[in-house]
Amino acid sequence: MSDVTITIDGKTMKVKQGTSILEAAKEAGITIPTLCYFNLENADIACKPASCRVCVVEVEGSRNLLPSCVTSVAEGMVVRTNSKRAINARKMNIELLLSDHPNDCLTCPKSGSCDLQRLTQIVEVRSIDVTGTRRSTVPVEVGKALKRDLSKCIMCRRCETMCSTVQSVYALSAIHRGFPAYVGTAFEEPLSDTVCVSCGQCSAVCPVGAITENDEVEKVIDALADKTKTVVFQTAPSVRVAIGEEFGLPAGTEVTGKMITALRRLGADYVFDTNFAADLTIMEESAEIIERIKAFLNDEKVSLPITTSCCPGWVNFFESQFSDMLDLPSTAKSPQGMFGAVAKNYFTQKLGIRREDMIVVSIMPCTAKKVEADREALKVNGNPDVDIVLTTRETARLFKLANIDFTKLEDSEFDDPLGESTGAASIFGVTGGVLEAALRTVYETLEEKPLKKVEFFDVRGFTGVKTTTLKIAGIPINVAVVHGLANARKVMDEVKAGNPRDLHVIEVMACPGGCIGGGGQPYHRGDGSVLSKRTSAIYEIDKDKKIRKSHENPFIKELYQNYYGEPLSHLAHEQLHTHYTATAKY
Amino acid sequence: MQNYKMHMLVCGGTGCKSANADQIVLNLKRSLSECGMADDVSVTQTGCFGFCEKGPIVKILPDNTFYTQVRPEDANEIVTSHILYGRKVHRLLYKDQTTLESIEDSKHMDFYKKQHRVALRNCGFIDPGNIEEYIARDGYLALTECITSKSREEVIQIVKDSGLRGRGGAGFPTGLKWEISSRYDDEQKYVVCNADEGDPGAFMDRSILEGDPHAVLEAMAICGYATKASEGRIYIRAEYPLAIKRLENAVKAAEEYGFLGEKILGTDFSFKVSLTFGAGAFVCGEETALLRSMEGGRGEPTTKPPFPSEHGLFGKPTTINNVETFANIPVIIRQGAKWYRSMGTEKSAGTKVFALAGKINNVGLIEVPMGTTLREVIFDIGGGIKDGKKFKAVQTGGPSGGCLTEKDLDTPIDFDNLVAKGSMMGSGGMIVMDEDSCMPAVAKFYLQFTQEESCGKCTPCRIGTTRLLELLELICNGEGTMESLEELRRLSSVIKDTALCGLGQTAPNPVLSTLNAFWDEYVAHVVDKKCPAGVCTKLLDYTIHADKCKGCTMCFRVCPAGAISGKVKEVHFIDVSKCIKCGACMDTCKFNAITRG
Amino acid sequence: MGMVADPKSQYEELDKFLLTIAGTEDELIKVLHRAQGIFGYLSDDVQYYVAEKMKIPVSKVYGVVTFYSYFTTKPKGKHRISVCMGTACYVRGAEPVLEEFKKELNISCDETTPDGKFSLDTLRCVGACGLAPVVMVGEKVYGHVTPDMVKDILAEYA
Ligand SMILES: Cc1cc2nc3c(=O)[nH]c(=O)nc-3n(C[C@H](O)[C@H](O)[C@H](O)COP(=O)(O)O)c2cc1C
Ligand code: SF4
Ligand code: SF4
Ligand code: SF4
Ligand code: SF4
Ligand code: SF4
């Protein structure tokens, strides 16, 4: 596209046609404040309702101020982002938002990372002169995954965009009209009574404290203080490349060692790795894949394509939206679930303690994991395999609460035996990772020879739906990698309509980019590069690992030898697999 | 059609129908057949005559007798006296407001003298349920001409040359809009007729649809031809059941006659029309909101660009025009651009329909050439202010417009002049206010409307209009200060400047225009705590008149504030400092001894 | 309305209507109009039913229902009284008329009397501005209404 010449705050410059004033200003080193807008360009996710009117600027020749986030540049345009008129309007619109807001920053869970709070500072609102009634407040709702305080909703529509456009779950919609309007659920029911899959993407983008993760930090402190309990931590693959951001480290800094040290400082009895369980998941899941494909080749009636099942957001989604196809997903539990099962069954046995005396705490990128841990299939006699789930954000807060100066920590290693993992496990944290990990094992099992190149580059990257065909042992296997549930819906609708592309294996991750973009991760603030940097860091971890295939993990081998026998054994089925139940579609 | 000697036209507009016009029709027919005249005199139910104030109206042709406020029981007398014996029923004739003389021929009524009916040409003349009557008045001739002998470009050129500007409010040149729309290529394109008419107190679109539905259908087809669209949709308020019924019938009839549907009149042009109902949201009149509503969603406006011409209904190129805009099209095609341009002003060609309402004698629907002054409209056509009161202000443009005052009365009405005066044309609502109207209260009324009708999408409108309303309530309750007035101005200017759509951008207009023109009245409210017009009840004092008070103690007993004192059978007193102005005492006093003022 | 209708036949009637249309998302408002016509109001169940039948997220249905003032989620009284608060009616004294109705019925706007007989609301211009101020009771239009006419109007429905 051709360039146009524009002048912003006196600086004349050439920018590409079609650029927004906001983007053009950014190029010129001018940061126009925004509130409703966000744009994750690399993941093709954007929210541009132009509703907050905070980003307004003065454009010569225009009667009104214009929202810079959605106004494209035009040849000869003269823009003033900091005229008195623009500044006052911006101020007034923030002031109006505050006039209809609880303003309890001191105790708000979002305090410190709240966009509205930050903007209030930036535009220098020092008093709220326009006062009046507040939108009738909706009671605060505390669910297993999320907490909602909709009296704080500023109608930016970001959550709605995530829930509808990106996830196609449609649990949220703007409701009511005018002053009473806010974004909520049908009949204003709690989220947990709706089709919500608990992915937490709404909380990941909410600029204020209207939707946040359900904070369970206190439960962990209680557990650690209870001397009768053995407290075991597991940490998910994607947390280690993100949690550093909460302590000022650049996105994509890998801080596994520091994270382990921090957990030990809290007083953890064991710090293990969910990655270990990810290797276990691959063992079970690839065995299942091979079983189904072999049966298929023998013309037996079999459920294909097989889909992954390690993402609870996706599991919740297919249980409601594709409840007539519950035979398709792998029955393997997620790594979190498998870890809990191994810890509470095998490891307690090893330690010689009762399962009730062990507290398993998961450190997860994910709000859906909180709900997953509550599933009946993950409990024995009411005692859960995983007791408490903290998101990355909560974990960082826990560290701060425990006076831990994270960046200054020395590195340390996971405990044995549930701390050892392979490169295959580490890539679980990104879209395409689970499938790639499985393929490494499926390949070697079927071909019965070592894989020369372990990377499957075709399944990597941010494209919403990636498909490719692999020839393994002469068998062409069609695989698809999907992230974002709206993309999953598309693929599943296609499967439902007869599976024209003959897909055999489908990996689905609910969150954009996979778990590195999870609903419980540090806020990306609309900066897509954050997700890319976390992704690269994950692939670095894989590259640096000596062992990169799950079936080569020595402790996994030992576990099968000593306990489970072999993948899909009776005991494995009992402890490491689950079943699915149809839930309401609307 | 049969050859009737006389025609009786009974108004079938919503106003008259709600005042029992249907029964009048039945009674007239019965009386006629009782007298054996049923074959000589026709009875037709037409669209609105515009003179709704004095409805129900019965007009008799060919002598143009204009009966007002007819009741069903008058039917017999009209038939026996007027039809049978040729004696007009004098008590039902319209009387001139100044001379108080009965007027026998409606042509001599001031109300009609200055009017020039173009868009309303068929309203009150034809039976809107009968396509033949429309055809008899050259209906569908323009469409026929267009599709058989004119190129699309020629049609667009005529509309451009006519200078017609959109009657929905913004006054965008219609021909230009069509030209832009015609440039986008897509297999599926739409023509949308905006019949949402949300401006309360305005009813011109409704009257056109009720009185002349085919004119709109014909125009939509012409627009479809010119812009290469094959589908038309009318977005109409669900609150207009009669208009809906007449439109539905008209679509059916036009299809039967081959004016709508596949291969119209044997040409290659196909065009179908369907109806979509609104559901009570003023903002859905805004075109982007209207599209979202037609798509089955919440009627929330979206930013422009992209404009509907490019990205409209279901993302397809769409031409949206207002009912009245369309109603002008067939005549423009038939009579030519030059003819149309000969009416009106340089920049606003043609005529404009206004809904005259408020404290005026002749409430109703009028159509005048652009450039007519407000004075002519209000005093000549409208018959002046009701009950001989003093004119105070006139609000044009509905809740988006502003108040114009005495000094603006000689302004020729057109799009640009009204904007220059701080108001706007809007859709044509014209509400007249007299000395009894309190202007802060009027501004409050309009803000109540916009606040309630805000879609809630954008900050300045969702919260800003609420704060404006609250400030006005404060002022009207006597709790405002000079700072409140400053705040009103500051807030108004930001809302105007930053709201997403026209609703919010224009919502402060009634506030700003009344602040400018009636500053003293605002000051009286906030400084003197007085409402000069005597409207704001919280600012009025209650007084017991000693001459009337019987000392019955009733007021003493109901007063919740303990503000009344007095002994049995003695005159009572109100302590103004304690009174909370609830009005209970006044309601209770059987002797009318208590007044408010 | 007013009569107690059999819910089963009401749903059947709605089903029948759904068969006559394409059932695409853009027809939601049309369907809701019809449903309100059949059921008198749009209960949660009815909204849920519409969502399921039309395969539209129920949150969206609720979002639409709560956006448009024409739709009601509460049952209305047997006689629905609507006072026009359009500009033409307002300047000719609709407000005192509304106040009088509130006082006589002892309810506020958008409420129904405890006996279910009357509900009171306002509307914006029925297009009979010539008769301002206008009050509608059910389908019947009353023109030139003054506060002292209120008692008599109500008496008609006693
Ligand atoms: C809040 C708002 C309400 C509107 N209501 C109407 C309406 O009721 N009828 C109408 O024709 N146009 C209405 N408009 C104008 C339309 O957006 C649009 O400009 C018009 O329908 C275009 O037709 P025209 O060019 O023939 O006027 C409204 C605009 C706004 C901002
Ligand atoms: S949401 Fe933000 S502005 Fe609101 S109370 Fe919380 S921290 Fe403060
Ligand atoms: S920021 Fe101000 S209000 Fe908040 S704690 Fe500090 S001093 Fe108090
Ligand atoms: S958690 Fe996910 S599914 Fe649930 S409301 Fe938020 S975005 Fe929608
Ligand atoms: S809940 Fe949060 S993300 Fe959703 S609209 Fe409200 S402020 Fe925006
Ligand atoms: S992608 Fe990862 S973070 Fe997101 S829901 Fe699934 S498991 Fe949780």
Ligand code: SF4
């Ligand atoms: S200005 Fe008002 S009506 Fe228009 S988009 Fe904003 S909130 Fe909605």
Ligand code: SF4
């Ligand atoms: S109610 Fe009237 S008459 Fe009786 S005491 Fe009061 S003012 Fe006097």
Ligand code: SF4
């Ligand atoms: S208006 Fe009310 S408070 Fe005032 S004197 Fe009368 S009854 Fe008492």
Ligand code: FES
């Ligand atoms: S950021 Fe541009 S309008 Fe909200």
Ligand code: FES
């Ligand atoms: S409705 Fe009868 S004259 Fe207007």
Ligand code: FES
């Ligand atoms: S304003 Fe009441 S009928 Fe028009």
